[in-house]
Amino acid sequence: xxxxxxxxxxxxxxxxxxxxxxxxxxxxxxxxxxxxxxxxxxxxxxxxxxxxxxxxxxxxxxxxxxxxxxxxxxxxxxxxxxxxxxxxxxxxxxxxxxxxxxxxxxxxxxxxxxxxxxxxxxxxxxxxxxxxxxxxxxxxxxxxxxxxxxxxxxxx
Numbered sequence: 642x643x644x645x646x647x648x649x650x651x652x653x654x655x656x657x658x659x660x661x662x663x664x665x666x667x668x669x670x671x672x673x674x675x676x677x678x679x680x681x682x683x684x685x686x687x688x689x690x691x692x693x694x695x696x697x698x699x700x701x702x703x704x705x706x707x708x709x710x711x712x713x714x715x716x717x718x719x720x721x722x723x724x725x726x727x728x729x730x731x732x733x734x735x736x737x738x739x740x741x742x743x744x745x746x747x748x749x750x751x752x753x754x755x756x757x758x759x760x761x762x763x764x765x766x767x768x769x770x771x772x773x774x775x776x777x778x779x780x781x782x783x784x785x786x787x788x789x790x791x792x793x794x795x796x797x
Contacts, residue, residue, distance in 0.1 A: 679777065680785055691776060696736035702776045709778040716772065723757050724773070729792060744755060 679687050706732060707728040711721050730747055738744065755773065758764040771782050 673730070676781065680781060680788065681710045682788075684775070687775070687777075694703050694733055699733065699736040700707045700733040704728075704737075706778060707731065709780075713772070713779050717762075720762055721760065723754055723762075727773075 675690075679690060685785070691702065694702070710716070710724060711728060712787060713721075716724075725745075727750060730752060732743070734741075735744055735747055751773075755764075755769055758769060758773070771779070775782060779783055
């Protein structure tokens with residue numbers, strides 16, 4: 642390979658790398674803007690925002706949420722062990738298709754998990770919502786509570 646082609650190839654690799662970094666930064670900025678906007682919305686508005694996303698984006702937000710829940714210092718190891726199978730069963734296909742056997746099985750697992758958290762660990766509806774039913778991370782949820790009254794959370 643002559644020097645001109647080598648320089649050209651290196652230049653292309655550099656352009657591709659820079660474009661990838663710019664795209665990653667834009668994606669991060671988009672996610673941060675989305676999450677900040679989410680905090681300003683009511684719960685029904687948050688649900689509508691989430692439903693407007695692609696299945697891949699919905700999946701990514703829920704994975705981030707579940708990972709945040711499993712990393713919480715406010716939950717016991719036993720509580721996390723009950724929640725972990727839900728996280729492990731999450732796939733992007735759960736957000737692409739409805740009514741499938743996989744969806745029905747996942748919904749059943751989620752319902753059983755909530756029942757266990759309530760019955761064995763004394764979780765109330767607010768705690769279930771905080772850790773299991775909203776894509777807001779624990780920190781975002783706490784910020785959200787500062788912005789609204791607790792009674793508004795389960796409206797509609």
